[in-house]
Amino acid sequence: MLCPEELLTGHYWALFDGHGGPAAAILAANTLHSCLRRQLEAVVEGLLTPQPPMHLSGRCVCPSDPQFVEEKGIRAEDLVIGALESAFQECDEVIGRELEVSGQVGGCTALVAVSLQGKLYVANAGDSRAILVRKDEVRPLSFEFTPETERQRIQQLALVYPELLAGEFTRLEFPRRLKGDDLGQKVLFRDHHMSGWSYKRVEKADLKYPLIHGQGRQARLLGTLAVSRGLGDHQLRVLDTNIQLKPFLLSIPQVTVLDMDQLALQEEDVVVMATDGLWDVLSNEQVARLVRSFLPGNREDPHRFSELAQKLILSTQGTDGSAPEEVSHDDISVFVIPLHSQSQGGRGP
Amino acid sequence: MLCPEELLTGHYWALFDGHGGPAAAILAANTLHSCLRRQLEAVVEGLLTPQPPMHLSGRCVCPSDPQFVEEKGIRAEDLVIGALESAFQECDEVIGRELEVSGQVGGCTALVAVSLQGKLYVANAGDSRAILVRKDEVRPLSFEFTPETERQRIQQLALVYPELLAGEFTRLEFPRRLKGDDLGQKVLFRDHHMSGWSYKRVEKADLKYPLIHGQGRQARLLGTLAVSRGLGDHQLRVLDTNIQLKPFLLSIPQVTVLDMDQLALQEEDVVVMATDGLWDVLSNEQVARLVRSFLPGNREDPHRFSELAQKLILSTQGTDGSAPEEVSHDDISVFVIPLHSQSQGGRGP
Structure with missing residues (x-):
């Protein structure tokens, strides 16, 4: 009723x-x-x-x-x-x-x-x-x-409010987590406005942990959460940091x-x-x-x-x-x- | 080729x-x-x-x-x-x-x-x-x-960067332009995150010119432009103001x-x-x-x-x-x- x-x-x-x-x-x-x-x-x-x-x-x-x-x-x-x-x-x-x-x-x-x-x-x-x-x-x-279906919204937020990432994460998406020996290579990437992929040369900032990591059921927002909308999580922070997840959640x-x-x-x-x-x-x-x-x-x-x-x-x-x-x-x-x-x-x- | x-x-x-x-x-x-x-x-x-x-x-x-x-x-x-x-x-x-x-x-x-x-x-x-x-x-x-199909993106931008409206426009959507004698009435409105409509009581700020005005072919962004994506318009301003349209255009x-x-x-x-x-x-x-x-x-x-x-x-x-x-x-x-x-x-x- x-x-x-x-x-x-x-x-x-x-x-x-x-x-x-x-x-x-x-x-x-x-x-x-x-x-x-x-x-x-x-x-x-x-x-x-x-x-x-x-x-x-x-x-x-x-x-x-x-x-x-x-x-x-x-x-x-x-x-x-x-x-x-x-x-x-x-x-x-x-x-x-x-x-x-x-x-x-x-x-x-x-x-x-x-x-x-x-x-x-x-x-x-x-x-x-x-x-x-x-x-x-x-x-x-x-x-x-999920972090994957809402990638563009989440990347855009990180562009507008870079302080949300506290310098610990990169908002760019790569096909896999980059490693030290990728430095200087031209690798596939995707930024907030893109649906397609392009190549860029790897800089040191690109080696940071990605804002959205993994695929499908393994995909995680800030390494922490598998969903991008929901209720609660007002206190949720990335493990061992002060970085809040709530601003990214709708x-x-x-x-x-x-x-x-x-x-x-x-x-x-x-x-x-x-x-x-x-x-x-x-x-x-x-x-x-x-x-x-x-x-x-x-x-x-x-x-x-x-x-x-x-x-x-x-x-x-x-x-x-x-x-x-x-x-x-x-x-x-x-x-x-x-x-x-x-x-x-x-x-x- | x-x-x-x-x-x-x-x-x-x-x-x-x-x-x-x-x-x-x-x-x-x-x-x-x-x-x-x-x-x-x-x-x-x-x-x-x-x-x-x-x-x-x-x-x-x-x-x-x-x-x-x-x-x-x-x-x-x-x-x-x-x-x-x-x-x-x-x-x-x-x-x-x-x-x-x-x-x-x-x-x-x-x-x-x-x-x-x-x-x-x-x-x-x-x-x-x-x-x-x-x-x-x-x-x-x-x-x-068009300003209508991209309403949510445009309203959200105005929320994040209110200075873009220079206090001259309201980002809220109403079924029609409000007039002085709507003040204090409960009227239908829609904000950036909404697909549906709700009621609110009209305040003075709601009487400002709407960010997106009109319907269909008559719809205009900041009273000026009928499209919300395209090339150029780097200099375009709202008539008789310093308000730029470019930040709203993709x-x-x-x-x-x-x-x-x-x-x-x-x-x-x-x-x-x-x-x-x-x-x-x-x-x-x-x-x-x-x-x-x-x-x-x-x-x-x-x-x-x-x-x-x-x-x-x-x-x-x-x-x-x-x-x-x-x-x-x-x-x-x-x-x-x-x-x-x-x-x-x-x-x-």
């Missing part, structure tokens, strides 16, 4: 993957929904019309108004996206204050799904992932934020919108939300195959969606006989959300 | 759309291909292998090397992308110097297509556009950069790559490149219909591609009997590039 019952009813799911201890994830789980409720309440008047009014209250501005000026077309869903963005920021501030008071540390990724007025909003900050699985379709509903999520009313949803259309431990081992397609092979044979089982979530976790451990190519050693959380009931029940009281 | 003849042969097309006078566009047309040639020559050794070496010259780093460290997978095409990015930057610097020396002013957008080693590279900085038209497909090959293009060898190209597959004057009036689909209705009936005509380009321009003037919904009043340049011959002739000398 997100908004005043008489106005709007919605559903909320959230996954938080902690690092540096569980404190931030626990706080986020206890707090983010309240932040979101507050943010939605602040715009509920605008949410009840297809096109929210320029003024939340007060004078009407309409074509017959002599003071009418052409306005940009803004939709009710833009207010929900704005509320999710603001809620993540607010929750991040709350976590910062609470952890400081209690002397705790840590951070977490956040992946949130909200169904409201026939639409599903997926907000993501970190490397968890949500996908839509239907009979003939697998659609990503979120995009991971708490703002990216939000995608699924119009459930447009989808002609079927009984077995689901959203799968999971932390990176699942996606490190299973591809979107492999998850979709497991969903499609499990649900139709278990139509009578009232617990089939949570059983499917358990089955997905087991399949990453090689304990269900499916023999994955790789076994996940990370902790894993999975939600399987049936969409059919959301689009039916998601409107009004 | 882009590279030393004995090593690599390619083709080059470029469209420049000037503003504030023709000086920058003329300089770009005379200069950019030389910058690109120089940048490509600097990496030609790396271009001749599918995976460019980490070191351009000097020691071999290979698996048998005891010093071998795992390297990121970088492709030859990443060097071409890097060369295009560097060439745009270099050309921008040349234009800045030349215009200062000659006391001239102005800027231009730049859209460049290069065919090299079986691939077509499209680099774009500004609001020109390239599309691929095939029998059953219309594919965008570039994306426009000379770096976005580069897309089309693998012509993978496409099974047909005789009538073309790329259409044109300045915004064309796309303001014709959609991608309308251009594709004109291409498909013209080419098959004119197979014997050796000038059919340039005639098609002329026909496209005429159709924006309502002078070819097609009665467009709207007539273009902007100047228009159009290239129609047949791809079939590129993929055949684009390799080797």
Whole structure:
């Protein structure tokens, strides 16, 4: 229940993957929904019309108004996206204050799904992932934020505020860590504005530790963190230094919108939300195959969606006989959300 | 001819759309291909292998090397992308110097297509556009950069360097320009990190002129410029002020790559490149219909591609009997590039 019952009813799911201890994830789980409720309440008047009014209250501005000026077309869903963005920021501030008071540390990724007025909003900050699985379709509903996917933003920040690197890191990217005997060689590099690669002659400053190091799951920001967005980490510093990671981290999520009313949803259309431990081992397609092979044979089982979530976790451990190519050693959380009931029940009281 | 003849042969097309006078566009047309040639020559050794070496010259780093460290997978095409990015930057610097020396002013957008080693590279900085038209497909090959499409980057810059606005502009976005009697009202707004919208109470500072004003073709950066990337404009200032536009403009293009060898190209597959004057009036689909209705009936005509380009321009003037919904009043340049011959002739000398 997100908004005043008489106005709007919605559903909320959230996954938080902690690092540096569980404190931030626990706080986020206890707090983010309240932040979101507050943010939605602040715009509920605008949410009840297809096109929210320029003024939340007060004078009407309409074509017959002599003071009418052409306005940009803004939709009710833009207010929900704005509320999710603001809620993540607010929750991040709350976590910062609470952890400081209690002397705790840590951070977490956040992946949130909200169904409201026939639409599903997926907000993501970190490397968890949500996908839509239907009979003939697998659609990503979120995009991971890692030091690699946000390289340009992070390098640019280091260019604008070089003091953030304290002379200990280089913002340039090289194909591998440079060594002393690379000095003077012409090597491949990439700077903040580049998508392609070019060659430069190695100088002494290029031998510093790279701002972003490693590839894929091994990629690390300032040698420390595997994600570039999330909540918390206000105290996190590079080991044995005073260099802070927080300035490079964004708490703002990216939000995608699924119009459930447009989808002609079927009984077995689901959203799968999971932390990176699942996606490190299973591809979107492999998850979709497991969903499609499990649900139709278990139509009578009232617990089939949570059983499917358990089955997905087991399949990453090689304990269900499916023999994955790789076994996940990370902790894993999975939600399987049936969409059919959301689009039916998601409107009004 | 882009590279030393004995090593690599390619083709080059470029469209420049000037503003504030023709000086920058003329300089770009005379200069950019030389910058690109120089940048490509600097990496030609790396271009001749599918995976460019980490070191351009000097020691071999290979698996048998005891010093071998795992390297990121970088492709030859990443060097071409890097060369295009560097060439745009270099050309921008040349234009800045030349215009200062000659006391001239102005800027231009730049859209460049290069065919090299079986691939077509499209680099774009500004609001020109390239599309691929095939029998059953219309594919965008570039994306426009306008104050609206780059709102977040521009707002963020104003946050980091507020002195760039000299207290004369607000970086916040509102659905329309606010007026005195909006003071104290709660109105929709959007800041640098937001994709969605939220409400805030109007303060006096919000009544300043907006950093980005207007919508679509009317959108202006600092009330002055309709594009957010391009070459030149080193001297451009907001009318009657000392506020510079250049810090908000990027000379770096976005580069897309089309693998012509993978496409099974047909005789009538073309790329259409044109300045915004064309796309303001014709959609991608309308251009594709004109291409498909013209080419098959004119197979014997050796000038059919340039005639098609002329026909496209005429159709924006309502002078070819097609009665467009709207007539273009902007100047228009159009290239129609047949791809079939590129993929055949684009390799080797």
